[in-house]
Amino acid sequence: MATDTVSAVSAGQRTPGLQQAKLFRIYNHYRVVISLMLVALLFVDPVNFDTRFRLLDYYQLGVVGYLALNCFVALVILAGFQPGQRHITLSILLDILIMHGLLFTSTGITNGLANLVIVSVAAGNILTPSRMGTFYAALAAICSLSISGWAALTLDGQGDDIVRAGSLGILYFAAAFVLQNISRRMMRSEALATSRAQSIAELEQINQQIIQRMRTGILVLDRHGQLRLANAAAEELLFGTPTDARPSASRSHTLPQPLKAGLEAWLKNPEKRTEPFQPAPTSPLLQVNFTQLDQKRGDQILVFIEDMSKVTQQAQQMKLASLGRLTAGIAHEIRNPLGAISHAAQLLEESPNLDKGDKQMLDIIRRHSRRVNGIVENVLSLSRRKPANADLVDVAAWLKEFKTDFLQTQEKTKPPTDIAVKITPGVPEARFDKSQIEQVLVNLCDNGLRYSQQHCGVRKIELRAGATADGERAYVDVRDFGPGVAKSASHSVFEPFYTTDQGGTGLGLYLARELCESNQAHLSLVEDDQPGCCFRITFAHPGRMI
Template sequence: MMTVEQPLTEPGNPGQRHLTANSVKLFRVFNHYRLAISVLLVGLMFLDPSEFGTQFQMPGYYQVGVFSYLSLNVFLALVLLAGFRPQPRHVILSILLDILFMHAFLLFSSGISSGLANLVIVSVAAGNIMTPSRIGILYAALATICSLVMSTWSVLSLEANPDSIVRAGILGVVYFAVALILQNITLRLTRSEALATSRAHSLQEMEHINQQIIQRMRTGILVVDRFGQIRLANAAAEELLFGVTGRQDKAPSPRGKTLPVPLRQRLERWLNDPGARSEPFQASATSPLLQANFTQLDKQQGEHVLIFVEDISKLTQQAQQMKLASLGRLTAGIAHEIRNPLGAISHAAQLMAESEQLDTGDRKMLDIIQRHSRRVNGIVENVLDLSRRRQANSELIEIKDWLSTFMEDYRQTVDKDGGEPAKIQIDVDDALPPARFDPSQIEQVLVNLCDNGLRYSQQRTGHRSLLLHAGKTADGERSYLDICDDGPGISDEHRSSVFEPFFTTDKSGTGLGLYLARELCEANQAHLSLLDREPPGCCFRITFSHHRRLI
């Protein structure tokens, strides 16, 4: 963040604040100037003054003063080079010493008429630039007093020309004029710089706020070139397209990556026909259904494209939830009216089945009645469960321990009939990150998926078999659980519809099992997806939410 630089001192209270960065730089430059002047003065001592028409009044004192001045400036240069940061009092003392040294040189050389008097003007000017306050008037006053005292003493003691007093007075006027003018200019520049810095600070804050807003948006935002190379991407885009949850320091930046193939194909179509609307897509087999919208960032150059990526599966789920909620309320209202005749039909079918006068055809008809009665009752129960589903009560769970406990209970349930035991293989990777979910709801999902897997495996192979594999995502931040069976698999034409309500290829099914499983996963910020797998068999994956993400 940029900070507004404060003035060096408050009027009437010098030395109470630190020097600004600009003042420190100016002080270094001024010290370099003094070092150069002192070296020049020492060099002039090796020349004959008479050649320049100059007569030294006190040559011995002049030589001592010049060498002392050089030594002081060399010492200050070394101290500054060592990293010393001067304070306001150091600047004030340095300017005062410089004024005194210059007047001593004037006194020891040819007096106020010497060209060295112009160096006093430079010292006063530098002091007022570095300390634009009332202390700058002190420099002008001290220089004026020194000039008048030196000129008066020269006239009285050294019988100098009395015009030197007038010259000293004129120089005093020049000192005050320089001090006032430079103070005014410096203060104006300081205020302008402070205003510019403040506005730059405000703009930077606004930019930071805008970046925070963009990063926290649930809509994915990307800036790419015409070839699909990512220039910028917010956190939502990283999560939707690459499965990276949050911006972790160790996670690689998406900058320079190429868009996923489905999105890159839609970008190319849009570039060829900007008026066409792109179709929904999945960035990968485990990602949700996404919708992309494109717009040109720079219409003149046309170099970069802005892409908005939205998770439309949530919108679809919300619409389905609204329909199912309405259906649930309707079912709840007429459940009594449905169950009474349904119970009567089922009971009558059971009584008829006890009759010994029924032939084989009649018994088949009774079996159809009972089977479809159970199916209708199951549909009513599932819709009621959807309408009164409770909110997830999430916990931080270690996948390995939880899965082991779940499988112990599940094996006892599926093997209670005394037939051939189910063959369930469990494979858990090491160092899995924990997951946050409601154990009872995810257990309901897993029971549904495992029951389906065992049933379809038995239909195809005659044996109930299942593989459960727990691993972690590519970024190492989230855990997932695969449930794979040896059944006939799901055809390509049905893959996009398996999670839709009331869709089923099983005549005895209700078509709500997988839909309810995905709904429960979404309620726990997890994602249930069907992986691409060569038949036979199919594999469902539950990708759990990040353990630091609160539901």
């Protein structure tokens, strides 16, 4: 801060700033007024001028020329010219010399124009608080003494004029020293204020950028729950449509009912922690915390909104660490006996003495052996999963490519597989690990095709890519034409080992959601009036990922 202040002061001494230019314009207005008054005085009692003035013609010429000069400078400044330091210095020097020239051609140092020289010296020291200001005082003193000395030697002037000139010289130097000190202090104060204002503006800009770019949502509410301010993350998490940070834009939103209920509960009991909630079925799980913005007044409440995705990621890492230790035992303790059971069933199947009931029992053994093996494989794949390696992906092009690759694996299926892809214009890009999200899509597509075939006899699904309401996040829908999911089971479909298919393991959707969460995407069941079942993958904002 001290370095910035010194730099600002030095810069102000070298080149005039905006304040200096403004002061010079004011001073030039004063010069125009003074020159107009001097010209006006020429028309007042012109007869006595001939007897009292030494060189009346030169005096009149000097007054008119001084008016013309000041008017010209005023017009140039009015046209937008920014005076530099040399222009200010030249103007002050001209003022001192012209004023003494008028004193010389009029009645000498006793003329009232000598008081105007003090104003010029003072203005010079305000506009140039440096050694140049002392030079103005010295020049004015030398000119005043010269005029008085010349008058005393050539015109038999009184000695009092020399004393008056010396007194004026003392006034010039006194004004220079006093005003220089005052001007320097003012410039230091102005430089310090400018530096601090710039620092505050930069800090405010940094804070604004941090608050608007951070993933934590921030709301400012009054005690009645009225929204006063919200950052982009809060708009995105709560409403899905981030706006700018203006209060008028934020106040147009209505708080979700769970957040209102949490606020009312917190106002009654500040020690109570608000339960996590979802503003919408496709939104991530949110955790809110309340605090008083002003502890003394308490009329505004600050709300922090945390996306539970980060907590979920940490929990996933802990689960993966535990599963890594568990799967070693699973692979040995379950798969080996399971392999022995499957092998024994194959040997028993080769026996020629099996009746119909024995064959049914063998079929049950094989089917459930495959199911248990599938469960083990899914758990092993979960524990062996590598961290997501996210890339910036063009969702529309990637989805079309996925359809082509997936259909190549379905060429021998009967009835044939039908996949419709619909792309909404303006789908934004997203960051995710393509291999992991493709694994999720394969699982969803397999489920959708199976349930569509069971319900209506055709293997048909629909893939749709679009943008969320804010236009900044992409999503992908997988819709089948099966019987759909009952409302009573809509909250259980992502639980591990929950399945409605007798041959399923109940881990497919659970693993799909785990993979989405590791990519900061959200897998949800869309509840609408359309036939079948629709699962949506909502990707995170590509610029605000953890």
